[in-house]
Structures are given as structure tokens and as C-alpha cells.
Amino acid sequence: MKVVFLNIQKLNKRFETSLKSQFKTFLTNGHYILGNKLIEFENAFANYCGAKHCIGTGNGLDALTLILKGYIELGKLSAGDEVLVPANTFIATIISIQQAGLVPVLVDPNESSFCISEVEVKQKITPKIKAVIVTYLYGQISGINQLKHWCHQNNLLLIADAAQAHGAISENNKKAGSIADAAAFSFYPSKNLGALGDGGAVTTSNTLLATCIQKLRNYGTSKKYVNELIGINSRLDEIQAAFLIEKLKFLDIDNTKRREIANRYSNEITNKHIQLPQWNGGNNHVFYVYVVRVKNRSHFCDYLTANSIGYLIHYPIPPHKQKALVDEFKNQIFPITEKISQEVVSIPLNPTLVKSEINYIIKKLNEYTC
Ligand SMILES: Cc1ncc(COP(=O)(O)O)c(C=O)c1O
Missing domain, CATH: 3.40.640.10 (Type I PLP-dependent aspartate aminotransferase-like (Major domain))
Incomplete structure (x- = not known):
């Protein structure tokens, strides 16, 4: 798939x-x-x-x-x-x-x-x-x-x-x-x-x-x-x-679908190598993206690619480290931001995903080993 x-x-x-x-x-x-x-x-x-x-x-x-x-x-x-x-x-x-x-x-x-x-x-x-x-x-x-x-x-x-x-x-x-x-x-x-x-x-x-x-x-x-x-x-x-x-007219319906998928991921992805996003299950989140964290990101991303699962990284280089802004924030360190930027991976989550795709993503993420 x-x-x-x-x-x-x-x-x-x-x-x-x-x-x-x-x-x-x-x-x-x-x-x-x-x-x-x-x-x-x-x-x-x-x-x-x-x-x-x-x-x-x-x-x-x-x-x-x-x-x-x-x-x-x-x-x-x-x-x-x-x-x-x-x-x-x-x-x-x-x-x-x-x-x-x-x-x-x-x-x-x-x-x-x-x-x-x-x-x-x-x-x-x-x-x-x-x-x-x-x-x-x-x-x-x-x-x-x-x-x-x-x-x-x-x-x-x-x-x-x-x-x-x-x-x-x-x-x-x-x-x-x-x-x-x-x-x-x-x-x-x-x-x-x-x-x-x-x-x-x-x-x-x-x-x-x-x-x-x-x-x-x-x-x-x-x-x-x-x-x-x-x-x-x-x-x-x-x-x-x-x-x-x-x-x-369909925004609330779509957001509900997004939360339903997020709920499945949050309950069914149980792999200790994958840190799931913190969420209390409420309407405070509309899951524009579902962002997990892994220690060895390139290994994880290669695994996703090998299993034909698309992903994006939001965001691989923090703004203060971008060439465009590096002079502005010279010598400034943001340890949490820098750590997050090395570990985050957004996995597919959108209202058009079907059950078999969601099942597949959950299965493959649970099978992942470092
Ligand atoms: C958090 C955030 N702020 C601002 C923007 C800028 O929006 P736009 O691309 O429509 O200018 C985006 C869009 O990607 C965003 O995600």
C-alpha cells in the first residue's frame, strides 16, 4: 500500500x-x-x-x-x-x-x-x-x-x-x-x-x-x-x-475527522521508539499535522519511505538557524527548539484518509524498530 x-x-x-x-x-x-x-x-x-x-x-x-x-x-x-x-x-x-x-x-x-x-x-x-x-x-x-x-x-x-x-x-x-x-x-x-x-x-x-x-x-x-x-x-x-x-461549511466535520484519526493514532500506536504528541483528547487541537518524535529521524524516515508512507518535517531548520535570519539571532541558543527540530516527523493525517490507510500506518509504525 x-x-x-x-x-x-x-x-x-x-x-x-x-x-x-x-x-x-x-x-x-x-x-x-x-x-x-x-x-x-x-x-x-x-x-x-x-x-x-x-x-x-x-x-x-x-x-x-x-x-x-x-x-x-x-x-x-x-x-x-x-x-x-x-x-x-x-x-x-x-x-x-x-x-x-x-x-x-x-x-x-x-x-x-x-x-x-x-x-x-x-x-x-x-x-x-x-x-x-x-x-x-x-x-x-x-x-x-x-x-x-x-x-x-x-x-x-x-x-x-x-x-x-x-x-x-x-x-x-x-x-x-x-x-x-x-x-x-x-x-x-x-x-x-x-x-x-x-x-x-x-x-x-x-x-x-x-x-x-x-x-x-x-x-x-x-x-x-x-x-x-x-x-x-x-x-x-x-x-x-x-x-x-x-x-x-465543512470545516467542523473535517476537524472532527482529523481528531478521530488522531485518536486512533494516539491509542493504537504503542511503539516505545515513537513519541506521540501530547493531547488531552479535546477540541483544543485540530491536527493540521500529527507530529511524532523519534531519536533517529533519518532511520525512521527511511523506514517510512521503504513502506511507502509519505511524511513531512515541520520544521527541519529552526528560524534562528536559517541563513536568512542567522545574523539577527547570532550566538542565541534555543535548546528545546533545536532538539525538537531534529526529532519531529509529521505522518499522514487528513480528512481523506480511509480506514485501510490508517490501519496500515498504525501497523507499520508499530512494527518499526531502531
Ligand atoms: C504558523 C504559520 N504562520 C504563518 C504562515 C504564513 O501563511 P501564508 O503561507 O499564507 O503566508 C503559515 C503558513 O504556512 C504558518 O503555518
Whole structure:
């Protein structure tokens, strides 16, 4: 048997009829940018997340950058302010801080949840730090309520990189997108809610911030050819919004399927050489990816390849060790991030996996020996 890591064609085939119908309407409509479909999607996604506002953007990186730039416009952040960010996040989180003219300060995560560590945050905090970005990495929300409370007590903005966590729910029943002061989503095609191209969004219940980001994403305008701010061009295309409206209807069903598969892996993979992700079985995880840890990764990956099981590594080189950022974080060491980056392997988990494939993966992982 062969199990690919992810077959996006198969993922979207399930929505073929409704996507084709949306495309047909779009084509006859002739309105391609900032039209009614975008507004419809923004309302639907804000409502889904439990936030007052959603602003569609060109991608997830821009959504993050626009939140930070928005706070600068509102006077809540200033150029050169420092922003705390998990060292093991995807590089986009860190780039967004730099693009907004701010300074990223990295912090090691909690080793068992892969999410930001409140202990580390408290140790790293200085008066120069004005905001904390959490990444709901791999689809999991962990320890957010206490951190939020602490951030607000200390006058720090809390921003969520929710690019991997559409639909994840916190301990006190709030969805990703309505927990932090503002959240950024990516609709990159492989995401739990994926477009058929690039896409992203900001959600927030802060009306001033939302209005500002709405301008910033469109050259700083609220009225055509009247530019109030130095903005960028980062709009969620009308066709992607139309597709996302259809796919959003199935997000909860897909997330439930993901959790069912994760449950099987967590209960049935019993190999002592494979460390499974920590998860309490709740809705706080939407398993964008199912990440196991092994000591001898290349040996394990060769084994997966020999058994035709696809895999990916999220992420093999931590941001502070990437050539692009190495000067920025010279001589800084993040032991947990570095250890994790050498051990993690994402095995196939997505809503199109069938029982025989899941059985096969479990069987082969249980047969693995070092
Ligand atoms: C955690 C995280 N942050 C940010 C991004 C950036 O999103 P995009 O690729 O849509 O710009 C991604 C997407 O891969 C991500 O996984």
C-alpha cells in the first residue's frame, strides 16, 4: 500500500460541484476583487470564530504583518518595539515582525505542547517588549487563558498566529480567532481551511484595529483614490472567498475527522521508539499535522519511505538557524527548539484518509524498530 502525505486534489474533489458552481457565478459576475463574496466570507468567518470582524488578506504572512502595522497606526506599538515570539514557529511569524519594523525576540516553547511557554515568556520579558505572538502550532491551543490574563495585566498585546488552527477551541470554549486581541489565519491550500491558491485573514473584535487593517490591506484607502495611510496591496481574491465560503461549511466535520484519526493514532500506536504528541483528547487541537518524535529521524524516515508512507518535517531548520535570519539571532541558543527540530516527523493525517490507510500506518509504525 502507498499512503501519500497529502493529496490536495482529493481533498478538494469532495467539493467539486459547489466549487464549480461558485466559479460559474464568479465568471458571469465579472467582479474579481473586493466584492460581495469577500464580504460574505468575512462575515461568515468572523461569525464562525466568534469575533466581531474579519478582514480578508492575500495570505497569512500579510495578515500577521497587517495586525502589527495596524497597532502601529493606532499608537499601540512603535517602530523598534520588541515582540516576543516562539522560536519553533514557522518563519513567517518572525518575518511579519520585521516587516512591520519591529524587533522579534525568540522564546523556547513548552516541549510537550510545542506551544509558547508561559514560564519562558515571563523570564524573557523586559520593558522593551510590547506584544506577544503565540502560534497555535500544528493546530493546538495550549495554556492560552493564563497567558492572556498575564499579558493584559502587564499591558502587553496578545496576537495569535492561528494559521494552523482554524476551528480549534480553547479551555474556556473560545475559538481560535476570538481569544487573542487579534489573530491571523492562512488559507494556504493544505491548511484545515484551505483556498485554491493563497489567502489569509485577520480576525479581531477591536473595531478601530479592524477599520485600520481594512484600509492598510488596500493601499491605505477606505475611498477609491483617497489614501489615508501607507498601505499595501493584500486582498483576499473574490474567487478564493467564494471557494472558502463553501469549504467553511465543512470545516467542523473535517476537524472532527482529523481528531478521530488522531485518536486512533494516539491509542493504537504503542511503539516505545515513537513519541506521540501530547493531547488531552479535546477540541483544543485540530491536527493540521500529527507530529511524532523519534531519536533517529533519518532511520525512521527511511523506514517510512521503504513502506511507502509519505511524511513531512515541520520544521527541519529552526528560524534562528536559517541563513536568512542567522545574523539577527547570532550566538542565541534555543535548546528545546533545536532538539525538537531534529526529532519531529509529521505522518499522514487528513480528512481523506480511509480506514485501510490508517490501519496500515498504525501497523507499520508499530512494527518499526531502531
Ligand atoms: C504558523 C504559520 N504562520 C504563518 C504562515 C504564513 O501563511 P501564508 O503561507 O499564507 O503566508 C503559515 C503558513 O504556512 C504558518 O503555518
